[in-house]
Amino acid sequence: MADGPLIPGNLLIALAEASRVVVMTGAGVSAESGVATFRDPQKGLWSKYRPEQLATAQAFENDPVTVWQWYQWRREQLHQVAPNPGHHSLAEMELMFADFQLITQNVDGLHQKAGSSKVIELHGNIHRNQCSITNKQIGADTIDTTELQPIRSPYHKDGWARPAVVWFGESLPENKLSIAFNTSANADVFFSVGTSSLVEPAASMARLAKSNGAVIVEINPQTTPLSAVADWCLNGNSGDWLPKIVQSLQEINARSDTP
């Protein structure tokens, strides 16, 4: 096992006994892949760009060229990055528990690239497009997704193709929300990984899990509003902690398989 702080024994016991595990991830889980987070004071996207000018339906209506080009720039950057050990460990964890659900606020698609299949993308996926008027998904085969100028929607004469992400002021899809809240409410262990726990409704899910008796584990190099209610705060990078957790669980499972 790599050097550094050890995983608390009681946490490993809780995990070994758990069958329903929920993991909520945020931008921090992709930071070690080279993807900028949002609220880092120096490098975060919201320290350089104003969300109201780039991530709202109004901004897109006012200036579709700037908004579309900002998203094309982010998409281009994402094509150049790969999942990191944190993403890969979460894909492995999915196979280790009877009932596992990954909920992500990230739109980068890196969890799926790492092999996770049970992923709820609460804030959508930046690689997909939808009609700005009907919200119908627009397949990549229907439009030229590399185009630098905004593209008309094939589904409405006044519509545009827009990134299939949730913008500020927009509601999250009902079906995803209800599965995310339900699985959080029933979790034995709830991980909050690489998120500032500031954005609702995602931030409420850990609190709901806690109030229903789940063990809450936070992985983050910084403290967040969740830290005070978490049972365990693993201080540091997800790309360090998650592989350690998976390795420890594999060792426990191997011991219990030995006759």
Ligand code: OAD
């Ligand atoms: P933030 O940028 O708010 O927070 C990122 C968190 O990751 C911070 O708490 C960091 O301390 C932590 N972090 C940084 N590096 C890390 C690492 N290597 N390992 C673990 N943690 C690390 O990002 P989110 O919480 O994801 O919404 O932001 C939530 C939402 O706000 C985003 O989905 C986006 C944004 O506006 C929409 O676009 C709708």
